[in-house]
Amino acid sequence: MSELEDAYRLEYFEEEGFTRQECASCGVHFWARVDRETCGEPPCDDYAFIGTPGFDETYTLEEMRETFLSFFEDQGHERIEPYPVAANRWRDDVLLTQASIYDFQPLVTSGETPPPANPLTISQPCIRMQDIDNVGKTGRHTMAFEMMAHHAFNARDDADGEYAYEGEVYWKDETVEYCDRFFESMGVDPTEIVYIEDPWVGGGNAGPAFEVIYRGLELATLVFMSMEQDPDGEYEMKDGNRYSPMDTYIVDTGYGLERWTWMSQGTPTVYEAVYPDMIDFLTDNAGIDHSAAERDLIQEAARLSGYLDVDEIDDLASARAAVADELDVDAAELTALLEPLEDVYAIADHCRTLAYMLGDGIVPSNVGTGYLARMVLRRTKRLVDGLDIDAPLDELVDMQADRLGYTNRDTIRDMVRTEERKYRETLERGRRKVESIAEEYAERAEPIPRQTLIELYDSHGIQPDMVADIARDHGAAVDVPDDFYGLVAARHGEGGDTESADERDTRLADLPETERLFYDDQERIEFEAVVLDVFEREDGYDVVLDQTMFYPAGGGQPADTGTLSTDETTVEVTDVTRRDGVVLHRTADDPGKGEFVRGRIDADRRFSLMRHHTATHIVGHAARQVLGDHVRQAGAQKDTDRARLDIRHFRRVSREEVKEIERVANELVRDNVPVTQEWPDRHEAEAEHGFDLYQGGVPPGQQIRLIHVDDDVQACAGTHVSRTGDIGAIKILGTEPIQDGVERLVFAAGEAAIEATQDTEDALYAAADTLDVDPEDVPETAERFFQEWKERGKQIDRLKEELAEVRAAATDADAVDVGDVAAVIRRMDADADELRATANAIVDEGAVAVLGSAAGGSAQFVVGVPDDVDLNAGEVVGQLAGRVGGGGGGPPDFAQGGGPDVDALDDALDDAPDVLRTIRNT
């Protein structure tokens, strides 16, 4: 780490008279214009702005954002619109946007695509779930925040590769100077600013960085991203990995909008500065009312709250006690005073988090970002209930959604209400389950075991403290282990990383990118090309051409098939893939390197895939119109006879909605609008259409291909029909839930739609034929038949009872004396039900019943014994069944059994009297 020391010696520091100093308390190195004892950051120093704002003027959140952005605009930066908080919309390695630099990873930072502007400034909404436990308690942590930033993307002049930007815009000195100047524009005395050296590591990159401290508060972080992970790298960073310099180097700054606003107001906590209206509403509603003395105490405690960071202290209670000690008040009293306020702060923050998430189209679910949204919502709900706030949660979230300017507020509220209902149901289910378990253990005077506790949480989502509460009411003890969540994690085991060793074919890397002709004319099926190379594979050959009409598998569209012909031979193309821009045609035979070939693709297959692909766009578009703007693609797969589109939605799609989607989709087909493609600059496309472009993933490159169908625009590499009318018809075949929050729509397009409809009709006609009614009468008739069938079942049961009684009445005839009781031994070939009923009837007459049957292909016995007779029916059956090669058993008064040897049945029954006598006598 010390190897980086030189990286912090800036000319700017020299010119401005900064000196490098070491904190007497924590030992970190920092730069300041005047000599200091400590680094300025808690716990080495206290907050020095609570009640005494640190800037000349006070700002609201909106004013501060605007001030920052226009300051950097004046310094030559272009202002960029913020990205969604759902970062998985443009990258697959993270779920949520946690910093402004996320917007530009990985394609811009690696130099593959250019930034939307350079340099640029932005205020990016972010969500950091890892801060969730700190929210409300420290006074400065928020889960949702805006990171104001300016970025500059530089590439080394001596770099080997080609990069989407070149040269140096600016680097460390300018970045620190901008920071100083922005502080000065706020009226800050520059001698109070401290730059702490704090190397940064994250996401495979690293570099030197400064934390910027003013009056005890970290207001900005200036990161100089310049290294990438490299096992042979010369620098070892704090994460234990080695890093080496990279060809691009990037200024990555983060100015916390909320903290700057807070600094300007000097309120006890950041929350009061950021959303004062909501805090007022919540405190009022929760009935929190403080005396002047209490308010003073709260303010005093706030000054010291910087010590409370649950990540850095062992025990919140003792840290709180230390604060109480300092203020000379009772710790319990202080806690009682602060805790409701902390919950109010947390609620306001969580509601903002939810507004961002749901507003940006995250649908609550059991996976991915949806699961995070669900967790936040449930936590918020618990806090709201804990404070007895009677405003509905959807209204609280809506207050933040309104403030943040979202337009889909009705959908947001709908999703919140749906989630609340699901949570309530889960809690009710859990309560019943825990109650019955608690009663059981209370009765046995045992504590509820850990294993049960863990299972309740893991399988039913019931928090251990809730189990403890309910158990106490029922008088059962619970032992909640300290490392409870660790035990849960252990239950899940280790998730092994699967490494994909992608062996690069050097011959392949030397080949030029294959020209893709299918974009020029998507309906052509023949072309000519030159075979550039042929790779022998285990099961055939991969043929590389200079240009091709074959579509390689991708974007949920399967590859084309067809033939490649030379003058001498024709080879079948069975699969087509694309690697690093090179299209590989899999064939059974080698057409010959350097040969001139005519390619011909299977037109029926391709056109069917095209119809399904365009239909997928249309169905998605229609679903968005019918279900709401939050609907987006979660996956898609096209085939020749059907396609499926997985969409994010917070409810099952009803039959009515399916019909409506189908109607809207077919309307678009009948309108016969043109389907067009274009290759605009990616940033222009993003600016014009937003990230909803990337329904099927984010393509690399400076230019991206867009497909327009009516108002629908998507980045898409697939092949499409030229007019919607070419699809013919779209038939939605069904829906199925893929996971919570994701519904699959299965549909067929064109001829496949007709065939699918015919298949459905065939099934109906077959049913109608069997029932011998008209197709339209099938539902009614089926209903009637089913009712009648059930009625007959009952009737048969009644008749069997009667029959059994009649049979039993004839007992005397073939009764045998077995000691002092009578036994009826009889063969009657009937099913098990009848045997049982008859045996029961005989037992009611006071006799032992031994019945045998060969019905149903096997020998069966039923033995019944009256209450007052000392004979074990199970033993009898066991012995008899043994004689027919099987087994049996049951309770002492009524047993059943049998075996496969039907021929031995009569002999077994003949032996039955002896068996009975023997068993009675032993």
Next chain:
RNA sequence: GGGCCCGUAGCUCAGCGGUAGAGCACCUCCUUUGCAAGGAGGACGCCCUGGGUUCGAAUCCCAGCGGGUCCA
């Protein structure tokens, strides 16, 4: 995407190889007519679907469908 739990009467669930059960709700009668009333009787089940194991499956195994939950 992975793990775990659950599908039985209208509802909530028990039963976990041997004749399908309880509470609530429902219907009839009695007693009362005071806030979850009491008593007697009654009706109500493709035990999610399809395979397998077994003499025998609601019960065990496999697959599917449906619901829930935890984790990444």
